[in-house]
Amino acid sequence: MSLSKIKMNLKQQDEDVKTVSLSSRPWAATIILVGGVIALLLSIGFSVSFGAADIKFIAVWEAVFHNNPDLTQHQIIQELRLPRVLGAAMVGTSFAVAGAIMQGMTRNPLADSGLLGLNAGAGFALALCFAFFPGLPFLFLILYSFLGAGLGAGLVYGIGSMVRGGLTPLRLVLAGAAVSALLSALSEGIALYFHIGQDLAFWYAGGIAGTNWLQLKIMFPWVLAAVFGAIILSRSITMLSLGDELAKGLGLRSGTVKLAGTIIVLILAGAAVSVVGAVGFVGLIIPHLTRKLVGVDYRLIIPCSAVLGALLVVCADLAARMVNPPYETPLGALVALIGVPFFLYISRKEGRGL
Structure with missing residues (x-):
C-alpha cells in the first residue's frame, strides 16, 4: 500500500471517530438514565400493587x-409479585443489552436474540431437560439454556455463511427464521412424545408468572456480570459498528472482542x-x-438500553394482567404487537442495503 493511501485511510479513520463523537448525545443519555430509572421504580411499584x-x-x-410475614398482603407482595416484577426487569435488561451488542458487532439492524435463533435454541435445550432430566435444579436449566442458545447461534451463522457472498442482514434473518422454526418444531415434537406439553406451555407463551426468589438469586449474578462486561466492551463495540477495517486500523483485536461479545x-x-420463555423483539426495538x-x-447505548428494556418488559407484564383480568395475556404476544410492525418498518427502511 502506498504512503498516500495510508494517509487517506488514517484521515478517513479520524473522520469516522469524530463522527461518532459529534453524533453522540450524552445529555440525552443522562435524561434517559435518570428519567428511565424513576419511571422504572414507579412502574415496579404500580405493578406490585396491581393484581387480583x-x-x-x-x-x-x-x-x-x-x-410482616403474618399479613396476607405482605405474603402476596414478597412471595408472588415482587419476584415477578424484578424478574421482568432483569429479563428486559438482558434482551435489550443482548440485542444492542448483536447489532453493534454484526452491523445488522435486524439482529435480535429471538430473530437469530438464540431463543429457540434455549427453548430446545429446556425441552430436552424436561424430557430426559425432570426435576433438574434451576441452575442447570440456565446452563443448558446457554448451550442451547449457542447451538441456535452456531446453526444460524453456519447456514448463513454457506452461500456465496457471505452473511448479509437479510440472509442472517432468513437463516434465523429457518433455524428457529426447526428448533421450535423439534421442541414441540419432544413435548408431544414425552407428554411435557403443559410444562413447556409457559415458555412457549412467554410470561413472568411463577418467578421466584431462588430463580432470581441464581439469575442475578449472571445478568449483572454480563451487563458489566458489555459496558466494558462498549467502546470496542462502537469501533466494530463502524466496520472491521476501521476497528483493525485503530488497533482493535476484532476476533477477541467478537468472542467476548458472543459469550x-x-x-x-x-x-x-x-425465566420468561420465547419473548422476542425486545432486543430489536430498544437498541x-x-x-x-x-x-x-x-x-451510551448499552446502559440506556438496559434501563429502557427493563421498563418495557415491566410495563408489558403489567399490561398483560390488565387486558383481560383476572386472566393473563401472554407477555410474548403483547411485545409482538409492537415488535412485528417495528420489524417490518426496519426491514423496509433497510431493504436497499440487504
Missing part, C-alpha cells in the same frame, strides 16, 4: 422495608429465556430507539 387483590402503595412500601449475548439470552435518542456511541 388490589394493594395500596403504602402496603407495598411496608412489605418491602418492614415485612455475553449467550449468557444474557440463555438466562432470560430460562434502535436508544440509538435514535443518544447517537451511535455504545458507551
Whole structure:
C-alpha cells in the first residue's frame, strides 16, 4: 500500500471517530438514565400493587422495608409479585443489552436474540431437560439454556455463511427464521412424545408468572456480570459498528472482542429465556430507539438500553394482567404487537442495503 493511501485511510479513520463523537448525545443519555430509572421504580411499584387483590402503595412500601410475614398482603407482595416484577426487569435488561451488542458487532439492524435463533435454541435445550432430566435444579436449566442458545447461534451463522457472498442482514434473518422454526418444531415434537406439553406451555407463551426468589438469586449474578462486561466492551463495540477495517486500523483485536461479545449475548439470552420463555423483539426495538435518542456511541447505548428494556418488559407484564383480568395475556404476544410492525418498518427502511 502506498504512503498516500495510508494517509487517506488514517484521515478517513479520524473522520469516522469524530463522527461518532459529534453524533453522540450524552445529555440525552443522562435524561434517559435518570428519567428511565424513576419511571422504572414507579412502574415496579404500580405493578406490585396491581393484581387480583388490589394493594395500596403504602402496603407495598411496608412489605418491602418492614415485612410482616403474618399479613396476607405482605405474603402476596414478597412471595408472588415482587419476584415477578424484578424478574421482568432483569429479563428486559438482558434482551435489550443482548440485542444492542448483536447489532453493534454484526452491523445488522435486524439482529435480535429471538430473530437469530438464540431463543429457540434455549427453548430446545429446556425441552430436552424436561424430557430426559425432570426435576433438574434451576441452575442447570440456565446452563443448558446457554448451550442451547449457542447451538441456535452456531446453526444460524453456519447456514448463513454457506452461500456465496457471505452473511448479509437479510440472509442472517432468513437463516434465523429457518433455524428457529426447526428448533421450535423439534421442541414441540419432544413435548408431544414425552407428554411435557403443559410444562413447556409457559415458555412457549412467554410470561413472568411463577418467578421466584431462588430463580432470581441464581439469575442475578449472571445478568449483572454480563451487563458489566458489555459496558466494558462498549467502546470496542462502537469501533466494530463502524466496520472491521476501521476497528483493525485503530488497533482493535476484532476476533477477541467478537468472542467476548458472543459469550455475553449467550449468557444474557440463555438466562432470560430460562425465566420468561420465547419473548422476542425486545432486543430489536430498544437498541434502535436508544440509538435514535443518544447517537451511535455504545458507551451510551448499552446502559440506556438496559434501563429502557427493563421498563418495557415491566410495563408489558403489567399490561398483560390488565387486558383481560383476572386472566393473563401472554407477555410474548403483547411485545409482538409492537415488535412485528417495528420489524417490518426496519426491514423496509433497510431493504436497499440487504
